Amino acid sequence: xxxxxxxxxxxxxxxxxxxxxxxxxxxxxxxxxxxxxxxxxxxxxxxxxxxxxxxxxxxxxxxxxxxxxxxxxxxxxxxxxxxxxxxxxxxxxxxxxxxxxxxxxxxxxxxxxxxxxxxxxxxxxxxxxxxxxxx
Numbered sequence: 559x560x561x562x563x564x565x566x567x568x569x570x571x572x573x574x575x576x577x578x579x580x581x582x583x584x585x586x587x588x589x590x591x592x593x594x595x596x597x598x599x600x601x602x603x604x605x606x607x608x609x610x611x612x613x614x615x616x617x618x619x620x621x622x623x624x625x626x627x628x629x630x631x632x633x634x635x636x637x638x639x640x641x642x643x644x645x646x647x648x649x650x651x652x653x654x655x656x657x658x659x660x661x662x663x664x665x666x667x668x669x670x671x672x673x674x675x676x677x678x679x680x681x682x683x684x685x686x687x688x689x690x691x692x693x
Contacts, residue, residue, distance in 0.1 A: 561627035564615055566690040571608045575601050576681055595658055602655050609648060627689075636687040643679030650676060 582597040657666040
């Protein structure tokens with residue numbers, strides 16, 4: 559498995575879960591709060607699965623898989639920028655799940671706005687800035 563293939567798979571995953579996120583916002587706008595929550599649970603599980611899978615590959619299966627790849631593409635700055643969005647988004651996502659399940663609307667809604675901003679940054683930097691082809 560190459561670094562480029564792993565990144566391409568993650569890009570596809572990000573696009574697919576973003577479609578779920580948009581669907582979640584559409585049903586929320588229509589007042590279907592239960593469906594909003596259910597879709598977000600699926601979003602959470604799939605996103606967490608991708609994150610854990612990435613960490614397994616990057617830390618256990620092939621710890622140096624990305625080192626040469628990002629160096630060859632001169633993409634370390636793009637990776638740093640991506641991580642500045644994606645790492646806080648992952649943390650906020652966990653808190654949002656808890657606040658959503660507890661129906662803590664006063665905290666959940668502002669976190670949702672923050673998460674959307676972070677997710678847009680994650681999407682743009684991950685899908686468009688990170689390379690996936692071999693140099």
